[in-house]
Amino acid sequence: MNERMLLRGGTLLGLGRADLLIEHGLIRAIAPSLPQTDAEIVDVSGKLLMPGMVDTHRHTWQTLLRGLGCDWSVLDYLAAVRVKLAPAFSAEDVYLSNYAGALEALDSGVTTLVDHAHCINSPEHADAAWSGLRDAGVRALFAYGFAANDPPDSGHFATHAARIAHARSWCSMRGSELVRIGVALSEMQIPWAETRAEISCARELGLPLTFHCASWPVPGMSQVERLSVDGLLGPDMLLVHCTHCSDDDLRRIADSGAAISATPETELQMGMGFPIIGRALRHGIRMSLGCDVVCSNNADPFAMMRLALQAERGVTNARAGLPVRLELSVARMLPMVTSEAAASIGLAATVGTLREGMQADIVMLATDTLNLSPMPVHDASLVTQAHAGNVQDVLVRGRFVKRAGKLVGVDLPTLQRKLSVQRAALLERVGGPDQLLSELPMLLRHWNIGQAEVGAGTRSA
Ligand SMILES: [Zn+2]
Numbered sequence: 035m036n037e038r039m040l041l042r043g044g045t046l047l048g049l050g051r052a053d054l055l056i057e058h059g060l061i062r063a064i065a066p067s068l069p070q071t072d073a074e075i076v077d078v079s080g081k082l083l084m085p086g087m088v089d090t091h092r093h094t095w096q097t098l099l100r101g102l103g104c105d106w107s108v109l110d111y112l113a114a115v116r117v118k119l120a121p122a123f124s125a126e127d128v129y130l131s132n133y134a135g136a137l138e139a140l141d142s143g144v145t146t147l148v149d150h151a152h153c154i155n156s157p158e159h160a161d162a163a164w165s166g167l168r169d170a171g172v173r174a175l176f177a178y179g180f181a182a183n184d185p186p187d188s189g190h191f192a193t194h195a196a197r198i199a200h201a202r203s204w205c206s207m208r209g210s211e212l213v214r215i216g217v218a219l220s221e222m223q224i225p226w227a228e229t230r231a232e233i234s235c236a237r238e239l240g241l242p243l244t245f246h247c248a249s250w251p252v253p254g255m256s257q258v259e260r261l262s263v264d265g266l267l268g269p270d271m272l273l274v275h276c277t278h279c280s281d282d283d284l285r286r287i288a289d290s291g292a293a294i295s296a297t298p299e300t301e302l303q304m305g306m307g308f309p310i311i312g313r314a315l316r317h318g319i320r321m322s323l324g325c326d327v328v329c330s331n332n333a334d335p336f337a338m339m340r341l342a343l344q345a346e347r348g349v350t351n352a353r354a355g356l357p358v359r360l361e362l363s364v365a366r367m368l369p370m371v372t373s374e375a376a377a378s379i380g381l382a383a384t385v386g387t388l389r390e391g392m393q394a395d396i397v398m399l400a401t402d403t404l405n406l407s408p409m410p411v412h413d414a415s416l417v418t419q420a421h422a423g424n425v426q427d428v429l430v431r432g433r434f435v436k437r438a439g440k441l442v443g444v445d446l447p448t449l450q451r452k453l454s455v456q457r458a459a460l461l462e463r464v465g466g467p468d469q470l471l472s473e474l475p476m477l478l479r480h481w482n483i484g485q486a487e488v489g490a491g492t493r494s495a
Contacts, residue, residue, distance in 0.1 A: 037057065037058055038055070038056070038057050038071065038072065038073035038074065039055075039056045039073055039074045039076055039432065040053060040054070040055050040056075040068060040070075040071070040073040040074070040075050040076065041053065041054040041055075041056070041076050041078045041083065041396075042068075042075055042076065042077055042078060042079070043077060043078060043079035043080075044078035044079065044081050044082070044083045044398065045081070045082050045083065045401075046064070046082075046083050046084075046388060047082060047083065047084040047085075047368075047388070047413075047416070048413065049064075049388075050066075051066060052064050052065060052066055052083075053065060053066070053067055053068040054068075054083065054388070054396075055068055055071075055073060056073075056394040056429075056432045057073075057432075058432070059393060059394055059431035059432035059433070060391065060392065060393060060394060060432070061388060061389065061390055061391065061392050061393075061394050062390060063390060064388065064389065064390060078398055078427075080400070080401060080402060081398040081399060081400060081401065081426065081427070082398065082399040082401055082406075082416070083388065083396055083397070083398050084143075084368075084372070084388070084396075084397050084398075084399070084416075085372045085373070085385065085386050085387055085388050085395065085396065085397070086143065086144070086145025086146060086173075086385060086395030086396060086397050086428065086429070086430065087143050087144045087145065087146075087335045087371040087372060087375075087397065088144070088145070088146040088147075088148075088322065088371055088372065088375035088376050088379070088381075088385065088386060089139060089144045089146070089147050089148065089323070089324050089325055089333070089335065089338075089371070089375075090148045090244075090272060090293075090295040090322040090323065090324045090375050090378055090379065091148055091150060091244070091272075091274045091295040091297050091323075091324025091325075091326055092135070092139075092147055092148065092149060092150065092324055092325055092326060092327075092328075092333070093149075093150050093151075093152065093153075093326065093327050094131060094132045094135035094136060094139075094147060094149045094151070094163075094166075094167070095123065095127075095128050095131045095132055095135075095149075095151060095152075095153040095163060096115065096131065096135075096327050096328060096329045097130075097131040097132070097134050097135035097138065097328055097453075098123075098127055098130065098131045098134075098453065098456060098457050098460060099115065099119065099327075099328070099329035099457075100328045100329060101328075101329070102114070102329050102330075102467075102470070103115070103327070103329045103330040104330060104331075106303075106304075106329075106330055107304060107305060108304035108305055108306070109474060109477055109478065110471055110474065111304060111327070111329070111330065112477060113470075113471050113472075113473045113474040113476075113477045114470040114471055114473075115327075115329060116181075116183070117473045117476075117477065118464050118469070118470055118471075118472065118473055119460070119464060119470070120152075120153050120155070120183035121155065121183050122460060122463045122464050123153050123155060123159070123183075123460070124460075125155075125156065125158040125159045125161070125162040126162065126456070127456055127460055128153055128159050128162045128163045128166065129162035129163070129165060129166045130166070130452060130453065130456055131166065132149065132151075132162070132163050132164075132165075132166025132167050132170070133166035133167075133169055133170050133449075134166075134170075134449060134453055135166075135328070136149075136166065136167050136170030136171075136172040136174070137170045137172075137441055137444060137449075138328075138333060139172055139333065140170065140171065140172055140428050140430070140435045140436055140441065141422070141425065141428075141436060141441055142333060142334055142335060142422035142425055143335060143397040143399075143422060143425040143428060144172075144333075144335055144371075145172065145173055145385070145395040145397070145428060145429075145430050145435075146172070146173040146174060146175075146375075146376065146379075146381065146385055146395065147167070147172055147173075147174045147175070148174070148175045148177060148216075148244060148272065148295070148324065148379060149163070149167060149174050149175070149176050149177060150177050150179060150218045150244060150274070151163045151176060151177055151178060151179045151218060152179030152180075152181035152183070152218055152220075153179070153181075153183055154178065154179055154181075154183075155183050155190060156190040156191075157190070157200060157204065160178065160200075160204050163176065164176050164208055164213060167213050168210065168212070168213050171212070171430055171433070171435050172212070172213075172430065172435075173212045173213070173385065173393075173395060173430055173431070174212065174213045174214070175214050175215075175216045175242065175244075175379050176208075176213050176214065176215055176216065177216040177217055177218035177242075177243075177244050178201050178204065178205055178215065178216070178217050178218065179218040179220075180194075180197055180198070180201065180217070180218065180219060180220040180232050181218075181220045181221070182194075182197070182220070194224075194228050194231070195231075198231055198232065198235050201217065201232075201235055202235055202238075202239065205217070205239055205241060206239055211431075212430070212431065215241055216236070216241050216242040216243065216244060216379075217232065217235065217236035217239075217241050217242070217243050217244075218243075218244050218245060219232045219233065219243060219244075219245035220232060221245075221246060226260070230264070230266070233266055236270075237270075241270075242270045242271075242272065242379060242380060243270055243271050243272070244271070244272040244273075244274060244295070245271075245273065245274065246274050246275055247273040247274060247275060247276050247279075248273075248275060248276045248277060248278040248279045248283065249275040249277060249278065249301075249306045249307075250277075250278055250305075250306060250307070251278050252278075256278075256279070256280065256283055258273075258276075258279060258283035258286050258287060259282070259283065259286065261286075262286040262290070267286060267287065267289075267290035267292055268290055268291065268292060269290065269291030269292060270292075270380075271290070271292040271293070272292070272293050272294070272295055272322075272378055272379060273287065273292055273293070273294050273295070274294070274295045274297065274324070275295075275296070275297065275301060275306055275310075276294050276296075276310045276314070277296075277301055277306045277307035277308060277309065277310050278306075278307055279310060279313075279314075281313075281317075284310075284313060284314060284317040284319065285317060287314075287317070287319055288317045288318050288319050292319075293319065293320040293321070293322065293374075293377070293378035293379075294310060294314050294319055294320070294321055294322075295321075295322050295323065295324045295378070296309040296310055296311050296314075296321065296322075296323055296324075296342060297309075297323070297324045297325065297326035298311075298323065298338065298341045298342040298345050299325065299326070299330075299331040299332065299337075299338065299341055300325075300326040300327055300330060300331060302341075302345060303330060303331060304330075308345060308346075308349050309342055309345055309346060311342055311345075311346045311362070311370075312346045312349065312350060312361060312362055315362075315366065320374050320377060320378050321370050321374060321378075322370050322371065322374055322375035322378045323335075323338050323339065323342055323370050323371055323375070324338075325338055334421055334422040335371050335422065336416075336417065336420045336421050336422060336424075337421065337422075338371070339367040339368070339370065339371060339417045340367075340417060340418060342367065342370070343362060343364060343367050343417065343418075346361075346362045347360055347361070347362060350362070363414075364414045364415060364417050364418060365413075365414040367414065367417045368414055368416075368417060372386045372387065373386040373387050374386075393431055393432075394429050394431060394432040395429060395430050395431065396427075396428070396429040397425055397427075397428050397429075398425075398426055398427040398428070399416075399420060399424040399425060399426060400424055400426040400439075401424075403424060405419055405420070405421065405424070406419060406420060406424060426438065426439050
C-alpha cells in the first residue's frame with residue numbers, strides 16, 4: 035500500500051477541482067491545491083473523483099450463473115436457482131463466484147458489497163465464500179445466510195439448531211477490517227421460532243442483520259408488524275425489497291431506525307411490485323440500492339440508479355397525469371449508492387463520502403468520452419449519463435485495485451476460463467441447461483396450495 039499519495043488535479047464530485055492527499059489508507063487532506071511533499075504524486079487531471087460505491091444487496095455466489103435467467107419469473111428463479119442449482123454448488127464454485135463477483139463490483143466502481151450469502155451448504159462453503167471476497171480486495175459486509183439449501187442427506191446442518199451453532203462459532207471467529215461479518219436471515223415464512231433464534235444469534239454476537247422482507251403480499255400479520263410486535267425491529271437491520279409494505283409498516287421501520295435496500299431490476303422483472311423508494315423516502319427511511327442477482331440482471335451501479343429513478347418517476351407521474359414537476363430529483367440517487375448506503379450498514383464514518391478522515395475508497399471516472407461531453411460532470415446529472423465503462427481507476431483503503439482501466443493483479447483470461455469450465459461442470463451436475471426448470475411443476479403445486487407448503491428457504495430472491 036502507498037503510505038502517502040497525492041492525487042493531483044482531479045475534479046471532485048460536488049466540489050470541483052481539488053487535490054486529495056491519502057496517508058495510510060485514509061483521506062488526510064482535500065484542498066484546491068496542496069503543497070508538494072514526499073508523497074507519491076499521481077496526476078488525475080481530467081478525471082472525476084467520487085466515493086467508492088456501495089451495493090447493499092447482492093447474492094455474489096450467483097456470479098457463476100450470469101445471464102441464465104434473463105426471462106425468468108420469480109417462480110422460475112426459485113425453481114432453478116434456489117431449488118435446483120444452490121444445492122449443487124460446491125465450495126469451490128462459491129469461492130470462484132464470490133471472487134469474480136467482487137472483482138466485477140470493483141471494476142464497475144462498487145468498493146463495498148453487502149453479500150447476502152445464502153448458499154452456505156457446509157462449513158467449507160462459509161470459508162470459501164468469505165475468502166473469495168477477501169482475496170478480491172473488496173470491502174464487504176459478508177452476511178452469513180441461514181437459508182437451507184443443502185440436500186437432507188448431505189450430513190451438514192441436519193437441524194436448524196445445528197446451523198445456528200455453526201453460525202455462532204464461525205461468525206465469532208471471522209471478520210477483518212475489509213470483510214466484516216453480518217447475518218442474513220432465512221426467509222421469514224419459516225417457523226417464527228427459527229427466525230427469532232436467528233435474530234437472537236446475531237444480536238448476541240453484535241452483528242448487523244439483513245433479510246428479504248415484504249417482497250409480495252402475505253395473508254394476516256405483515257412481517258414488519260410481526261417483528262415490531264415482538265420488539266425485534268432495530269437500527270441494526272437492513273430490510274430488502276419491502277415493496278409490499280403498508281404505510282403502517284413504513285412508519286414502524288422509520289421509528290426503529292432500520293434501513294431499506296431496494297433492488298429495482300429484480301423487483302420489476304420478478305413481479306415483486308414497484309420499488310418502495312419514493313414512499314420510503316417520504317417516511318424518512320434511509321434508502322440504498324442493490325443489484326441482487328446477476329443470473330438475471332445487470333450489476334452496473336449507474337444503471338441501477340437510473341432504473342430506480344425512472345421507475346419511481348413512472349409511478350408518481352402516472353398518478354399525477356401530466357406532472358407539473360418531478361417528485362424525485364436526480365440528486366437523491368447518488369447518496370443511495372454512497373453516503374446513505376454506507377450509513378445503512380454502520381459505515382457512515384468510514385466510507386461513502388470524500389472528506390478528511392474517511393477511508394480512501396475512491397472511484398475515478400474518465401471524462402474524455404462522448405457520453406460525458408459536454409456536461410458539468412461534477413454534479414448529479416452524472417447519474418443519467420455515466421456507465422460502469424467510465425470507471426477507470428478504483429482505490430480501496432488507498433490501494434489501487436483498478437488502474438488505467440485494468441484490474442490490478444488479476445489474470446483475466448485465466449479467470450474467465452475458470453468461470454466457463456466450472457459453470458459447465460455445475461450445469462452438467464444438474465442435468466444440463468434443459469433441466470434447470472424441472473422442479474417448477476413441484477413448486478407451482480406447492481405455491482397453489484399456500485406458501486407454508488413450500489420448502490424452507492426457497493421463497494425469495
Ligand atoms: Zn435477494
